[in-house]
Amino acid sequence: MSKNLVIVESPAKAKTIEKYLGKDFTVKSSFGHIRDLAKGDGAIDIEKGYLPNYIISPDKKKIVTELKKLAKGADMVWLASDEDREGEAISWHLSEVLKLKASNTKRIVFHEITKTAILNAIENPRDIDENLVNAQQARRVLDRLVGFQLSPVLWRKVKPSLSAGRVQSVAVRLIVEREKEVQAFTTSSSFKVQGLFEASKKGIKGDLSKRPATVEEANAFLESCKGANFSVGKINVTPAKRSSAAPFTTSTLQQEASRKLGYNVSKTMLLAQRLYENGHITYMRTDSVNLSEFARDNAKGSIVKEYGQEYSKPRNYTTKSGSAQEAHEAIRPTSFDVSAAGADDGQKRLYQLIWKRAIASQMSDAQLERTTIDIVNDKNSDVFKAKGEVIKFDGFLKVYLEGTDDEDEEDESGLLPRVSEGEQLGVLEISATQRYTRPPARYTEASLVKRLEELGIGRPSTYAPTISTVQKRGYVVKDEIEGKKRDFDLLVLKNDEVSKVTNSENYGADKNKMHPSDIGKVVTEFLIQHFGEIMDYGFTAFVEKEFDEIADGMKNLSEMIDTFYNPFHKDV
């Protein structure tokens, strides 16, 4: 029997850490939480200050028995769950269930699985932070009270087996309200005027600054250009730079895998799990954009070797998310020297995305030159603008460019021919195309995750399950929405003649987007009406602040829950 028992949350982590610590240490995993609130209404004794009644989760009985045995035989037990609210609670539950004594129990934490970090943690143990544990218990109790009191109201008033909760109900609300905006949207149209000019046999495309609102105005403008002489007005050249994005967190990985690979969030997480288990990437449920020193050095080496010194720009990113707990590193390859990994095509593509994003995050800015050429004429005072962008130094763009959710037509800015101010230009044609405004985009799974994260709602481990719950309950569906046809006018001025045609286009088609079912709308409407506080987008942020106060020892659990629960229970 080994002298030291170290307990972490994840078995893959345990394996790595065991290698760093040597023979005297046995490293085991608790597989996450080992205890949870009991099933029914008796789980929380409200009279006794919301005293929670915990039971060992059925699927954890075996591991708990094993850990008990190992703990008994060990001289020292090191509780090494994550350094966040949930992790602290896991350590506390372990110490309760395994009946650990303070004299031979130590709590250690680290934010990265590197040898230095682990050894450093062993050197600097601490005690379990009971305030932080209480904050977790408050979180757990509040979620249970909300979920298990609201859901039965829905069974009685709407339909059996429905559910409501702090996270899922707000997620559905986002989708319901977005759909309302889509339905209420009134489209208008205007004309996009584009001129195709010519300078010494090379074409220049310029867009008119103003957009005529009606076909008459568009026509009038084209008429006013008849016989016009076009020439180059002001030329504006500005240097610009573009910086790489931070390495992936769970939420940004889900978004980018959705945009670039077309994976839904559960597929992304499943593939990432496999890559993690096989040691190819770091932990995939994280809200941190931080890279370990080891990783930054490793990336630098790879970049210098592969692309050259001038492509390397080591740096640290800081999180923008207020709710981040940063118990782990960002998602990155375990070794930057390995540019391909994975057991199947899906894993390989996801690995490559992770590798590129992480390595680009340590690469130089791209240096650009943006050019705007004004094109003026002698018949009216309107100005066409031709825009071009030239990459002077590609930097991180050599490996990676972040995708966007924006569906609007991208400006095709590229190389512009060399011209000088005052130079006469030929005109090939000027067109005016009727363009309609578009309603806000419906959420994809990934863009919903993005919105939830911005609101501080949910955690990396729950984004994918939440998305599947709201669909399983039938609140939200992901059907294909068929497009409709509509006409648009196209006016062209060519050889001093204006011609007009009416073409038709499809619009409004949507697939893989989330929209609410009738049940989703009814339930959301009902909950907003009677439980406005919980349905408020700021509710989670508000209670998080209170949890923080508990964690800081400024407030106690029963006080905090009391102020919420009493009015809430009355409403129920």
Added chain:
DNA sequence: CAGTGAGCGAGCTTCCGCTTGACTT
């Protein structure tokens, strides 16, 4: 008398967050 169907009552659903297998299909 066997088979069918209406009507009734009992028991169940449900939260969020931390982890993977162990199950089906």
